[in-house]
Amino acid sequence: MTVTNPNPAPVAEAPRSGGTRLVDRVLKMRELAILVVLLVMIAVTQAGNSQFLSEQGIKDLLLNAAILVLVATGQSVVVLTRNVDLSVGSTLGISAFAAGTWLHGGGDAIVAILLAVLLGTGFGLLNGLLVSLGQVPALVVTLGTLYIVRGVDSIWVGSRQITAADLPGSFVDFGSGGISAVPWPALIALVVLAGTAHHLRHFGSGRELYALGSNPEAARLAGIPVRKRILAAYTFCGSLAGLAGAMYLARFGNVDSGTGNGYELTVVSAVVVGGIAFTGGSGSVYGAALGALLLTSVNSVLPALGVSSVWVLAINGVLLLLAIAVDRIVALRVAAALKKKSDRTKNVMAKENAGA
Template identity: 45%
Template structure:
């Protein structure tokens, strides 16, 4: 091997290492941020670092973790879904209302939720992939449409806790191995989707398309199929989150799930998934959900007013996007250097 070949190989490997290291910054940064939060809240309030409070944080974050996992599928394609909270609300109200009035449907509430979520997700995907409406505009529209539908459907009435299937009410209160059943369900969803993204052809195609849509098309990946599939997956997962939220709330009105879209997006971004698509993981999104739950829990214990919590949450989103922009710039520069060296060789 001559000197030129050795230099080329070293430069190429250096570019790869730089890009990989830069991509890890977001996840590691989230871990460090969470550790700092734990230290700060432990010092400032003696009620934070306790087993019961830790369980409370995990329980609070569970539904957000599930919804953020679904949102991750869409964001990895370089798009957004602002209708998550509305999908959760529609699903929770409609499914439990139908199950409450028709007892034969009670054993299949999860299946009903998945179907309803798939329908709403496919509508989002059609608007973005086929009609080519920018995702932020399309899903902002469906956010209002879905919320308006459930308000019309509910007609100012509630689904009471007595109408919910008993097994769903039991699930909301259940403890498995010392933690809420919701925590274990959230963990299962995260691991399942994470494994699918890594090992299934469709999961890998989501990353490929999000990384470089033009190159993905060149290699025969169908953007329409990928985007619609990601939105359907996100809709189904959001629907499951909505059913679980409804069981936890008990008395369900047309506003259930309202405001979740900001928290879900915050969890995804804070967890290190690039808003430009193609990088990050659902594990980071789950960690982002825990970070948000930790912030809210600590600030409540400190009796901080609501508007301060909103300011801190918004600041965390801005900071995460800023870090994402810096990391993306470094990755692009590393890739360009690697390409230049390979071409020169």
């Protein structure tokens, strides 16, 4: 008769590799560095322009950052899987115009927001199907859908324009209202950000995205539904791009066929600067949000100091290059650490075999 232990000892969690610990340390240091740079930049700007941190100044900063944080959160989930979505800018633009058209026709504001989210979800689902089931490279697929959506947007919108005068006053007030200096769109972005971070950290489907980005083949062999996870990531990204379109409409009240042009580059910059490795598998959405806040602050700080807006693009480019360089250095360090550990393990096994 076999006797089983009713209280088996818990299995100790396997220690993380030196490479993994190195990545964690670097990412935490990068997020801390971004926060320090952001605070110093704001302090210097406030010293040069006392109105920068006024209630309205803080509200404008958070309003602009909220839209970028929403899209960057969705983009982060996609990049974690070692993919990218370049169509988020065009999705934002067409979703904003769809919501504006509905409101201009006398529709309800809640329905307009849902319409924008559903439209974004549809485009995200299309991208996900092409990438996951069609096995087409993400860069090719989303670049194609970028032009397709932009073309549809241009044909549909034409020379028309939605302005604040065409929208209900309550919707426009929602875009600029809030609790003290914190606007409603910023609170929505914060809830979405916190919910996404919680899911990635505490749910199996979220942790599987990291495993998929780290090593797609190993994830597939481990039984992770790779195609399903990629499809879900793109669908979620499209949904947030649609929601950001509705928030853009509420924030600016002005939408035309050019809305969202080039926005995808800003989003990718925010994600990479914030510490999401472009090769997938590491980073956090909180870091991406800090990257979005940093880029938004640069766009606000330089004009406040009287610096030409041309330098905004230059600084964004420098930050992106620095982030990519850091990612490359970390990748090389991690590879070296893992190789050293592998060699050490082989040596130990060889000695044990020789002793036997």
